[in-house]
Amino acid sequence: MATHPGARGTARPATTHPQVLTGGRVVLPTGTVTDGRVIVEGTRIAAAAPENSQVIDVTGHYVVPGFVDIHNHGGGGASFTSGTVEEVLKGIRTHRLHGTTTLVASTVTGDMDFLAQRAGLLSELAEQGDIAGIHFEGPFISPCRKGAHSEALLRDPDPAEVRKLIDAARGRAKMVTLATELPGGIDSVRLLAEHGVIAAAGHTDATYEQTVAAIEAGATVATHLFNAMPQIGHRAPGPITALLEDERVTVELINDGTHLHPASLQLAFHHAGADRVAFITDAMDAAGFVDGRYMLGPLEVEVSDGVARLVEGGSIAGSTLTMDRAFKRAVTVDRLPVPDVVAAISANPAKLLGMYDTVGSLEPGKDADLVVLDEHFDLKGVMRRGEWVVDPQLG
Numbered sequence: 001m002a003t004h005p006g007a008r009g010t011a012r013p014a015t016t017h018p019q020v021l022t023g024g025r026v027v028l029p030t031g032t033v034t035d036g037r038v039i040v041e042g043t044r045i046a047a048a049a050p051e052n053s054q055v056i057d058v059t060g061h062y063v064v065p066g067f068v069d070i071h072n073h074g075g076g077g078a079s080f081t082s083g084t085v086e087e088v089l090k091g092i093r094t095h096r097l098h099g100t101t102t103l104v105a106s107t108v109t110g111d112m113d114f115l116a117q118r119a120g121l122l123s124e125l126a127e128q129g130d131i132a133g134i135h136f137e138g139p140f141i142s143p144c145r146k147g148a149h150s151e152a153l154l155r156d157p158d159p160a161e162v163r164k165l166i167d168a169a170r171g172r173a174k175m176v177t178l179a180t181e182l183p184g185g186i187d188s189v190r191l192l193a194e195h196g197v198i199a200a201a202g203h204t205d206a207t208y209e210q211t212v213a214a215i216e217a218g219a220t221v222a223t224h225l226f227n228a229m230p231q232i233g234h235r236a237p238g239p240i241t242a243l244l245e246d247e248r249v250t251v252e253l254i255n256d257g258t259h260l261h262p263a264s265l266q267l268a269f270h271h272a273g274a275d276r277v278a279f280i281t282d283a284m285d286a287a288g289f290v291d292g293r294y295m296l297g298p299l300e301v302e303v304s305d306g307v308a309r310l311v312e313g314g315s316i317a318g319s320t321l322t323m324d325r326a327f328k329r330a331v332t333v334d335r336l337p338v339p340d341v342v343a344a345i346s347a348n349p350a351k352l353l354g355m356y357d358t359v360g361s362l363e364p365g366k367d368a369d370l371v372v373l374d375e376h377f378d379l380k381g382v383m384r385r386g387e388w389v390v391d392p393q394l395g
Helices: 085-096 112-127 159-168 185-194 208-217 238-245 262-272 323-332 338-352
Strands: 019-028 031-041 044-046 054-057 062-065 067-072 100-107 133-137 173-178 198-201 250-254 277-280 292-296 299-304 307-310 370-373 379-384 387-390
Touching: 019 338, 019 370, 031 338, 062 338, 067 133, 067 173, 067 277, 067 323, 067 338, 085 100, 085 112, 100 112, 100 379, 112 133, 112 159, 159 173, 159 185, 173 185, 185 198, 185 208, 198 208, 208 238, 238 262, 250 262, 250 338, 262 277, 277 323, 277 338, 292 307, 323 338, 323 370
Parallel strands: 019 054, 019 062, 067 100, 100 133, 133 173, 173 198, 250 277
Antiparallel strands: 019 031, 031 044, 062 370, 292 299, 299 307, 370 379, 379 387
16 A cells, blocks of 8 residues: 655644624625625534634635545545544545535445445444444345455345344434345335435446336435446337436436546536536545545555546446545536535535534534635635634645
């Protein structure tokens, strides 16, 4: 494993004085305010600025809500599936340096007992507030669409085994990706919905009709839409069409320039609408790190020029994407309106997680989670709960 090239950005402890960010283009749920301001008092966004407030001039910059990533396997050389607590925290920290202030830790396919053990470790971090919860991607997925998952460890989604994982997560399971067409798939979707856990259709070989049935049973997310599922056919529209057309479904998109052609991304935004898209990283260990050899679960991955592929077979193996890069690409390459990008990268995933009352937008009373971007949409500052993770005044 390669050594860390060094953390980017400068952190500073939370100040005891209220802070007022002034002069920036502040993106709110109601629109973008030119020469706006954001008031931070303690860990929250405030409605009014006390007299002793520290003024921070961010003229010419955008101020947007902190990013919310619901599908992330690691970063900074650390894996959420296999790393120690210290390594997991390192991965979380890496993504915070790139603007992700709320993160769901994703696992990959493994032995059931091992995944239950990982759920216990990650649930402790969720209880401490380091992560927002746990996403199980596999083992309940199709061998036909396994991607970077070990086929030997795949299994049908038996509701009893699905229940074992969510119980091991001690109320911190947020999402389970499964191939709903497999035996037990629909019953597992119903089980997840009953327990308040998101059922996500992904790594699936389902037909259009089978996907419609899964949505009717309670599936509400498309795991990295377009990837690891049948493509659209004019006689066999497949899962993509069903997932795009149903207003109850949020579609994940990996906007790294490798997983999706820009036209596919535009297709998703056009048919689902900006309020049903959630940008994700699907990041693996190499995100925010360096090229080299890595392990993704039991499988070896080669990262070259920032693209991760399995050593055996060459399948894309997650990404090295960070949310700040996804944001910049969406605006500068895909030419999406900034408010639509903010919805996809902050508000929509926060709503999906049931956390929009505290994160996902810049409104009084919510957590002081925000990102400062310059006129080129390069990251200049990150604040999480009132503390500068990357200080725009020092960086």
